[in-house]
Amino acid sequence: MRLKDIYQKSKKPAISFEIFPPKGERVEEKIDALFEELTILSKFKPSYISVTYGAGGSTRQKTLELVKRIKKDLNVCPIPHFTCVGLSRPEISSYLKNIQELGINNILALRGDPPKGEEKFIKPKDGFGYANELVEYIKSSTNLNIAVAGYPEKHQECTCLDEDILNLKRKVNAGASVILTQLFYDNKFFFEYLEKTKQAGIDIPIVPGILPISSYKQIERIISLSGCKVPDSLMEKLEKYKDNKDDIKKIGAEYAVKQCSELIDSKAPGLHIYTLNKSEATSVILDALNL
């Protein structure tokens, strides 16, 4: 199904999952384990499963392999992520061709982060400097439906949220159908984002990205990578129980249930859950939400 239709036709909030291609040793075993987790999650009838594209294209082929297998083994719509880091137009064109040859209808189009060791994103020769240029190119050369990234707490490189939203609008004007957001823990930021994007004339679905907290180390890492703010009351609880893994998982899942219920009550078009390739936390949340 096309992304546009998924959110237009779904009577209930559309549930989607994000996974990443496993890396390191014994990758094939890890992929089999991942598909066991996805099989468990299939009972929630996800509208799609999106597959990340490793920084700098490091998982280019694996992303496509997983996309193929999601379609074939799970009969679920897969959405490959794609960044324009280090690629020229002909290289981008050839990758888009591969995607279409797999019978894929949708793509998440991203600029990507600067390669390791580089502070600023440098536009590749004959390539693109921003995601809106990539979206425009995909729109003009393929039939793919396009999702783009949004940042309720603003993108780290941007000096202010209003400017970041103007840049988001460029992606919408270029042909994006859906916005998937960066993870956040305080719904206040998402609700303010909805208001501001509406004022900016953005009228496509904005789907909140949810990452259930499953370990204390993980949340420390996420805060430092994404710069997202965690409400004081939640942080205090996590700190209090940081030495007990089970308690942290329970606190994380309870918080995610509360967060997701509030989002659904406020008519969010869906929930995009960052599964980290595991089914446990996502299952606890979706069972509790009874979706």
Ligand code: FAD
């Ligand atoms: P852009 O939309 O191009 O924005 C980048 C910065 O430039 C922003 O600060 C923006 O305000 C500014 N900007 C945008 N357009 C213009 C313009 N025309 N002129 C001036 N300034 C402009 N990364 C991966 O490597 N692989 C993944 O699979 C992946 N998946 C992701 C999934 C989601 C849902 C999200 C939210 C992010 C994901 N990322 C992924 C991270 C993403 O690649 C980085 O956040 C990257 O730094 C920005 O990508 P973008 O597409 O948002 O860029």
